[in-house]
Amino acid sequence: MSYFPTWKLKTSGIIAPDERLPVGQTLALGVQHVVAMFGSTVLAPLLMGFDPNLCILMSGLGTLIFFLLVGGHVPSYLGSSFAFIGVVISATGYVA
Secondary structure, three states: OOOOOEEEOOOOOOOOOOOOOOHHHHHHHHHHHHHHHHHHHHHHHHHOOOHHHHHHHHHHHHHHHHHHOOOOOOOOOOOOHHHOOHHHHHHHHHOO
């Protein structure tokens, strides 16, 4: 099992896990992904009273572990979620 993926460049159609987009499209999708994950990875911890830096560190470590476990075949960022707010509220007995 190789930990370094060998992706094929594909410019149209459905992109499979072993294929990649051109650099411009990859960067555009990366920026979109950062904007989409920013709210849940930074705003959700702030709303729950946690340090966002810790959440970013833990999501980064989780992402690296996931990337190694799948051998680089499923590039993904593992961030936080707004779904955790309800669980934290009920577990801590938070009252607004």
